[in-house]
Amino acid sequence: MWRLAMSDEIAIKTNREQWLRDFKELLAVNSVRDNDHADIRQPYGPGPKAALDKLLSFATRDGFQKIGIIDNRAGYIEIGPSNAEKTVGILIHVDVVPVDQELWHYEPFAGTVVGNRLYGRGSDDMKGSDMLSYYTLKLLKDQAATFKNKVRLIIGSDEENDWQDMAAYFAAEGRPELGFSPDGDFIVENAEKGIAHLDLLSNADIDDPSKTQLISFHAGKASNIVPGVAKAFIKNADFKQSYQLFQSFLQVTDLTGELKAADDGLQITLNGFSTHGSTPDEGKNAATYLAVFLLNFDFDENATHWLTFLAKILHNDYFAEQLGIGVTTKEMGKTTLNAGILDWQINQTAKINLNLRYPIGFDEHQAASMIEKRFPWITVNVQDDGLKPHLVSAQDPVVSQLLLIYKQVMGQATHLNVSAGASFGRLMPRGVCFGTRFIGQESTAHQIDEYFHLDNYEPAMKILIKSIQALANLD
Incomplete structure (x- = not known):
């Protein structure tokens, strides 16, 4: 040697x-x-x-x-x-x-x-x-x-x-x-x-105050990190029943967190497992897991749309296949996707920031067009950072x-x-x-x-x- x-x-x-x-x-x-x-x-x-x-x-x-x-x-x-x-x-x-x-x-x-x-x-x-x-x-x-x-x-x-x-x-x-x-x-x-950042914007207005209300939902500190902590505040939900559901959810998912009464509502914190956004399959996205739990409640239409998108489309969608923009090429393999920053505040514009890593032959503008066509209630803003393959x-x-x-x-x-x-x-x-x-x-x-x-x-x-x-x- x-x-x-x-x-x-x-x-x-x-x-x-x-x-x-x-x-x-x-x-x-x-x-x-x-x-x-x-x-x-x-x-x-x-x-x-x-x-x-x-x-x-x-x-x-x-x-x-x-x-x-x-x-x-x-x-x-x-x-x-x-x-x-x-x-x-x-x-x-x-x-x-x-x-x-x-x-x-x-x-x-x-x-x-x-x-x-x-x-x-x-x-x-x-x-x-x-x-x-x-x-x-x-x-x-x-x-x-x-x-x-x-x-x-x-x-x-x-x-x-x-x-x-x-x-x-x-x-x-x-x-x-x-x-x-x-x-x-x-x-x-x-x-x-190539790397792109897509902001998915949608309506967070309350449309039925009689139902469970998603007052706030926040997760993520940087686009290129899998969120390790997610927090939500909800109203019009029974504490005892919610607490029991949450404890069962923690056991099934092997995660940790806390649900407590606060300000006439429930404050929920869920801990996932943070990792680099380039390898989202190695982590546990606290935001999408929290959305999965929140689907136990009867929210109004806007909140249900948003949470269902997180829980059914983005949850464990490491290669953007459920989102419908997964691309695979011989030279570079699969697209990689991380939902890095998520923000919902009632009666404001909700935002999901996606960190997209894509191969030669695809780009962020194609991805944005495909998402808007499939999910017409979402508007996509593309952050042009110039990181091409x-x-x-x-x-x-x-x-x-x-x-x-x-x-x-x-x-x-x-x-x-x-x-x-x-x-x-x-x-x-x-x-x-x-x-x-x-x-x-x-x-x-x-x-x-x-x-x-x-x-x-x-x-x-x-x-x-x-x-x-x-x-x-x-x-």
């Missing part, structure tokens, strides 16, 4: 403790987007900017000569010849998704080590990869003058939202032609599905080199993969997603008690060092 130079082997081992300290510092920054406190100095709120500053401060401390920040939205750390024609982009992000803190068993922003796991929001997605990538550049810094291409670690701070961080960076610095984003597994994801040829040297390097380092092959997720790798013409979780390891991205596998440090560093060396010398 291939081995690193002895100096690199030693450096990996001697840097581990400092890497872990820095990793914990980065995890301690609550870098969830906060629009309420955003301004020109911190366009996504104080947390994402603080995390960006934290990572760049490590580079200043460690003597990197070329460091930059773009519009307070993105940053970069560069090694290699500054006059090189090509730039290899290693694209990462320091922002994280929101937290259902009441469901966590560890403090989400403390960096708690238990055994070989480091717990914290963002540890798996993707601050662990951030720190591995940064330390790879740190170890390569002194030898990078011999590279054919320069290498930039490009750091975003709004990947979990609308990617305007990368738009600002590319406008100022240009777009790298090749590279990867270490935002997943050590498989070469050379194909990524992305495919890099298996014959491209970027792809073949990464496959080869993994086999050299690990002594066994990895493989190509089509991803329903969205990595910054898709933003480069010859960009892929590669690393840093190993095949067979559980992904806890966007979940409660998210964690990083600390045993990954040494093998991942070896793969990243060899990978960046290879891409830095590609034609």
Whole structure:
């Protein structure tokens, strides 16, 4: 099996403790987007900017000569010849998704080590990869003058939202032609599905006050997360009967929750299981499960329409087949669907935000038209985020080199993969997603008690060092 130079082997081992300290510092920054406190100095709120500053401060401390920040939205750390024609982009992000803190068993922003796991929001997605990538550049810094291409670690701070961080960076610095984003597994994801967000709007006016009333229903904090908690407030329902029905429902579904009397009505909270929106089949959507329970009651027509749509159409519809927009292609497989944010407030406009991940040959406007035709009481607004399907040829040297390097380092092959997720790798013409979780390891991205596998440090560093060396010398 291939081995690193002895100096690199030693450096990996001697840097581990400092890497872990820095990793914990980065995890301690609550870098969830906060629009309420955003301004020109911190366009996504104080947390994402603080995390960006934290990572760049490590580079200043460690003597990197070329460091930059773009519009307070993105940053970069560069090694290699500054006059090189090509730039290899290693694209990462320091922002994280929101937290259902009441469901966590560890403090989400403390960096708690238990055994070989480091717990914290963002540890798996993707601050662990951030720190591995940064330390790879740190170890390569002194030898990078011999590279054919320069290498930039490009750091975003709004990947979990609308990617305007990368738009600002590319406008100022240009777009790298090749590279990867270490935002997943050590498989070469050379194909990524298109991603769209559809707002399904409908009437929440009360039309029969004598029936059970759905006063409010709320679930979800981000479109790309399976909702872990859903809450509803209803009126004109008997408490005792409702309580018994709810307890039976919890037993059948193996979920947890609470039903209690409040303000002349019933407050219902249901806990599902949150996971990444690209893999909704691995979670339990609290919103659609709650809708299933609420169909036990006799609501008026508008509420019944809405709840039936959630419970009969969207519930467990991971591939958009019940919704009628499921598409399968040879190149990219099936469409993926997540109902990420749901909001009903009586006498207002109800909204369901769908996170749609679709293959080549389909698009969000086709999906919107099909939904409106099948469900005429729904109006669909399309959020145009520009994330079209992305495919890099298996014959491209970027792809073949990464496959080869993994086999050299690990002594066994990895493989190509089509991803329903969205990595910054898709933003480069010859960009892929590669690393840093190993095949067979559980992904806890966007979940409660998210964690990083600390045993990954040494093998991942070896793969990243060899990978960046290879891409830095590609034609």
